[in-house]
Amino acid sequence: MRYEITADIDAPAERVWEVLVDVERWPEWTASMDEVRRLEDRPFGTGATVRIKQPKLPTAVWEVTDFVPGSSFTWVSKSSGITSTAVHELTSAPGGPVTVRLVFDQSGPLAPLLGVFAGRLVRRYLTLEAEGLKRRSESS
Template sequence: MSGLRSTGIRTALLAVPLAVSLIGAAAAPAGAAASRPVASLTCRGKGVDPEALVRYRAETVIDAPLRTIWKVQTDVERWPSWQGTVETVERLDDGPFRKGSAFRWTAPIPPNPSTPATSLEITSTVEQLERGSCIRWTGPATGEGLRIDGVHVWNFTKVKGGVRVSTEETHAGAQVDANVPFATEILRQGLDAWLRDLKATAEARAHHQSS
């Protein structure tokens, strides 16, 4: 899963993960734009959950080589070094990051109207991947009184000034469906924070490599 996250606590889902990302007041990254899309992002023809009520899409342009951005994003075991409160990440397979790769990661969640404060455990599996172009992962995120099924898609496109990184994620589950606007706002905060951190980390690494 990717991402429920926030500035105060930034996490994610995969679906993303998935990404799950969670609560706080995260500002959108410089150069980012977000909206509810007409058509979903895809990776090898597969997109997010078309039935999910909670969804968000965002993008930013990163001034760094594609290979650098790809390395930062797919070296999942190093996420805690640059993503605020991703607490732990464990690869569940060996070798290159590829279709079928799986990883388990944890992030704290503050209390909210539906659930108490807890730690979220996310198990993400890469379902589709095209190296240097796109990733799609899925998986559940679970915590005390909470389960979210997430789908997270990432696209990477070379553009003038760098690489446009676009991401879209959906969440489904009884708890998030009970308050869609609130859950969507949490997801927005998480994905915006993830893009901001990815941009800052990749650009800093590219600057260091070129100096």
């Protein structure tokens, strides 16, 4: 099961990145998150772990597996029968908007079943995240 969404943001790339990697503040700008808590006191990057509580979903721990400063990060969460991977990527052209690309992928023996029951919710949460990132980044 793979879902992807993109959104254009009229803000400097540095501002969008700053908002995106301040993960503990996500609940302030997206209704898809109830609580986001960093699990260690170190810079956010490869190896960082985060506990996330989302509405209608069990609490999960995510580990950053890939981190390109100013550009993208990927984190992974594993539970019995499912591996969830989420990619957060920014691209921009000179003088143009920043495009955020959000990808959510689930694999494993239980992924097809979960897709049947949670597919709409996942699409909704990706949309809320993209819209919220846009609003927060474009506000002063």
